[in-house]
Amino acid sequence: MTECVLEFDRVAIHLGGREILSPTSVRVERGEFVCIIGPSGCGKTTLLRAAAGFVAPSSGQVTRRGQPITGPSREVAFVFQDYGRALLPWRTVARNVALALEAARVPAAEQPAHIERVLATVGLGAHAGKFPAQLSGGMQQRVQIARCLAQAPELMMMDEPFGALDAMTRESLQDELARLVREQGLTVLFVTHDLEEAIYLGDRVLALRANPTPEQPSLAALIEVPLPKPRNQLATKEHPEFLRLRRELYQYLGH
Amino acid sequence: MIRWLRPFVFPALLLAALEIWARTVGAGSDAVAPPSAALRAFAAALVDGSLLAATAFTLGSAALGLLVGGGLGVAMGTLLGLSPRASRLGFVSVELLRPVPSVALIPLAMLVFGFGLRMEISVVAFACLWPMAMLTQAAAQQVEPRLLEVARALQMNAWQRFAWIVGPAMVPRLFVALRLGVAIALVVAVTVEIAANPNGMGYAMMIAQQSLDPALMLAWLLWIGVVGFAINAAATWVQQRVARRMGEGRP
Numbered sequence: 001m002t003e004c005v006l007e008f009d010r011v012a013i014h015l016g017g018r019e020i021l022s023p024t025s026v027r028v029e030r031g032e033f034v035c036i037i038g039p040s041g042c043g044k045t046t047l048l049r050a051a052a053g054f055v056a057p058s059s060g061q062v063t064r065r066g067q068p069i070t071g072p073s074r075e076v077a078f079v080f081q082d083y084g085r086a087l088l089p090w091r092t093v094a095r096n097v098a099l100a101l102e103a104a105r106v107p108a109a110e111q112p113a114h115i116e117r118v119l120a121t122v123g124l125g126a127h128a129g130k131f132p133a134q135l136s137g138g139m140q141q142r143v144q145i146a147r148c149l150a151q152a153p154e155l156m157m158m159d160e161p162f163g164a165l166d167a168m169t170r171e172s173l174q175d176e177l178a179r180l181v182r183e184q185g186l187t188v189l190f191v192t193h194d195l196e197e198a199i200y201l202g203d204r205v206l207a208l209r210a211n212p213t214p215e216q217p218s219l220a221a222l223i224e225v226p227l228p229k230p231r232n233q234l235a236t237k238e239h240p241e242f243l244r245l246r247r248e249l250y251q252y253l254g255h
Numbered sequence: 256m257i258r259w260l261r262p263f264v265f266p267a268l269l270l271a272a273l274e275i276w277a278r279t280v281g282a283g284s285d286a287v288a289p290p291s292a293a294l295r296a297f298a299a300a301l302v303d304g305s306l307l308a309a310t311a312f313t314l315g316s317a318a319l320g321l322l323v324g325g326g327l328g329v330a331m332g333t334l335l336g337l338s339p340r341a342s343r344l345g346f347v348s349v350e351l352l353r354p355v356p357s358v359a360l361i362p363l364a365m366l367v368f369g370f371g372l373r374m375e376i377s378v379v380a381f382a383c384l385w386p387m388a389m390l391t392q393a394a395a396q397q398v399e400p401r402l403l404e405v406a407r408a409l410q411m412n413a414w415q416r417f418a419w420i421v422g423p424a425m426v427p428r429l430f431v432a433l434r435l436g437v438a439i440a441l442v443v444a445v446t447v448e449i450a451a452n453p454n455g456m457g458y459a460m461m462i463a464q465q466s467l468d469p470a471l472m473l474a475w476l477l478w479i480g481v482v483g484f485a486i487n488a489a490a491t492w493v494q495q496r497v498a499r500r501m502g503e504g505r506p
Contacts, residue, residue, distance in 0.1 A: 054407065071407075078408045085401035090423050090501035099419060103409035131502030151409070 002029040005187050006051060006155060010060035013046050020046050022212035023060055024219045028155075028189065033181055035198035036191045038208035039253065043218060044191045045159055047208070051189060052078050052157045064155070074104055077148030081160040083140040087132040093143050094119065094128040100150040114150060121180065122146045138169035142176075149180070158190045162197070171233050174201060178231060195253075199225055199245050200236060207252045221252040288470035296463075297474035305459065310482065313455035316372055317444040320379025325436045328384045329429065332391025337421070342392075349388070357382030357443055361451050371454065375447045382443040383436045390435065394428030395421065426501065430494040437490050441483055456482075 006028040013021040021043035028034055036044045049055045051062055053072040062069045064076070072078075080086040087096050097115045106114065119125050122142040132140050141161060148156060161177075162170040178201060181188055192198050198205045207221040227241055236242055270290045277289035288296075300306040335342045335349070360378050368374035398421050406416045448457025456479055463471035498504065 052408065054404065072410060074408075074410050076408075078404075080401060080404070082401060085399050086405055088402065088420070088423070089503075090426070092502070099405075100409060102419065103411050103415065133502060 004028070005030045005065055006189070007063045008047070008051070008060070009063065011047070011050060011057045011062055012059045013043060013050060013055065014058040015046070019212060021208070022214075022218040024208075024217070025060075026206060026219075026222065028187060030187055031185050033186075033188045033190065033201055033203045035202035035205045036189065036208065037193065037195060037198045037205060037249070037253070038220070039210045040193070042208040042210040044208050048157050048159055048189055048191050051155075052076050054078075074100075074151050075154040077151045077153035077156050079141075079144055079148055079156065079158040079161045081163050083137065083144045083161075083164075084132070086144055087140060087147075089132055092129050092131055093124060093135070093146075096132065096143055097147050097150050100147045104151065118146045118150045121149060122176070136169075138165050138173060141165065141173065145177070145180075149184070154187065156186050156188045158188060160191055160193065163193065170197070175233065177201065178229075182230065195246055195249055196237065199227070199242055199249070200231060200233075205245075205249060207249055209253065221249065223248065284469075285467045286469055288473055290473070292470035293473035293477065296468070296471040297478065300459075300471065300474060306478070309454070309456045309459045310478070312372075313441075313444050313448065313457065314482070314486075316375040316455065317379055317440040319372075320376040320444065321383050321436050321440040323376060324380030324383030324440075325387050325433065327380070328387030328436070329391045329432070331384070332388040332393075332432075333395050333425075335388065336392040336395025337417075349385075353385040353389075355381075358446055358450060361447060365451060370452055375444060375452050375454070378447050379440050379443045382439050386439065387432045387436045390432035391425070391429060394425040394432070397428070398424040423501070427498065427503075430497065434487070434490045434494065437486055438483075441486060445479060 004027045008024055008026045010023040010025050011021065012019065012023045020041075024047070026034075036047060038044045046055065050057050051069070053069045053076065064073075088099065091099070094115050097118055098111055101111045101114055115128070116125070119128055122145055124139065124142055124146060127135065127139065132143060135143070145161070162173050165173065174197065177188075180186065190198075190201060202225050205221075205223050205225060206219070207223075208218050209216060209220045212218040223245065225245060227236055227239060227245075274289045274291060277284075277287050277292075281287040297306070331345075335345055357378055360381055361374075364374045364377045368377060402420050402424060403416070406420050411419065444455065445457035448455040449461050452458060456475060460472055460475035460479070463469075463475060
């Protein structure tokens with residue numbers, strides 16, 4: 001029993017007269033974790049931004065539960081890579097999370113309980129009163145994820161969320177994200193340039209190529225990741241299937 | 256203790272040199288007076304109440320002028336910064352009015368308001384208006400674009416975007432505008448008093464000069480310096496307090 005929450009129907013995007021993304025069709029099912037991967041300039045972020053309603057496709061359309069997307073929606077949360085710029089530096093951690101609730105007009109009396117619950121989910125319960133500048137990069141990104149969770153979104157868009165973090169922090173946040181997705185049944189579109197991250201987190205991996213031509217369209221591959229869950233940084237990354245997928249994707253991306 | 260006194264060594268030497276010079280070479284001059292005489296004149300002005308009255312007038316008109324000019328400037332700058340249409344419509348008018356030297360408005364202000372508080376306030380307000388409007392416009396245009404995307408993602412309306420994102424993001428730059436405004440307001444208020452308005456510290460200094468009382472004139476000059484220093488220090492203190500409340504400079 002699957003339900004399509006997001007559908008790209010021959011979506012093409014041109015920026016500055018150049019075709020960034022050639023017509024691409026993909027369906028995303030509820031509860032799925034889809035990773036988008038590809039070299040710089042292949043349009044992976046642009047595809048994500050089209051799904052979030054930030055940009056309109058040049059042709060084709062993106063539909064959410066059958067409805068064409070006309071603009072951003074609070075039901076679609078967006079996690080930016082540059083957490084340092086996406087947080088309000090003048091608001092504490094708790095008040096940054098509150099921003100999502102205020103925008104959704106959640107009554108002020110109900111907000112503290114929401115905030116406390118969401119911050120506990122991402123392990124920031126003890127830091128509610130701190131300002132973003134007082135936190136490490138990994139913790140700042142957790143704040144942004146907490147704010148997105150507070151939206152209670154149907155879809156979570158993540159644009160290289162761990163790209164600016166060090167390897168250790170990245171791995172622990174990957175595991176935490178996987179746990180959150182499992183517990184809350186989130187549907188996630190996750191852009192990354194890291195092959196291993198894409199395979200480790202994804203149910204499916206969508207590989208895009210840069211400079212598409214009619215013979216070589218943007219969509220290079222869309223592959224299933226049949227690795228068992230919950231995954232584990234050591235066991236999963238040594239799994240023969242993981243290594244096979246990595247080699248396969250490596251070749252698709254034209255290395 | 257000694258270290259703390261160090262910045263005062265140079266001013267003290269300067270005053271001592273002035274004292275010696277005024278008592279030897281410049282003795283009997285109508286243009287200079289030793290600092291000790293200036294201090295006596297200062298004490299006399301403090302006792303007879305003229306010091307407080309003139310200071311209150313100058314600071315009051317500078318503050319009211321800053322309030323009017325700064326308030327209008329911030330409102331205008333915000334509008335120009337947030338609305339490209341307003342910016343295009345207002346461009347020529349702003350660029351024509353902005354270079355007019357504020358003190359050139361004194362004759363007009365005297366015609367309209369006569370002598371007194373309102374005339375001085377109007378000139379100070381005009382002087383503060385333009386630089387504060389320009390700095391506010393820049394502040395409104397330089398809000399982090401990512402935060403505006405967060406506002407879009409959360410489907411904020413124009414008012415929410417301003418109240419929660421743009422307004423608070425402007426605050427640090429608004430303080431730069433405010434500190435500039437404070438400095439301009441005091442300079443222009445004293446200038447108006449020296450040039451035209453028979454009130455306040457500038458006028459008191461002029462009268463002392465014209466009645467050949469260099470000691471009193473010097474006393475006023477030093478006092479205006481002290482007042483300017485104190486006002487700037489107060490503005491800095493408020494700025495730091497607000498910055499701290501907004502999460503800056505915390506470990």
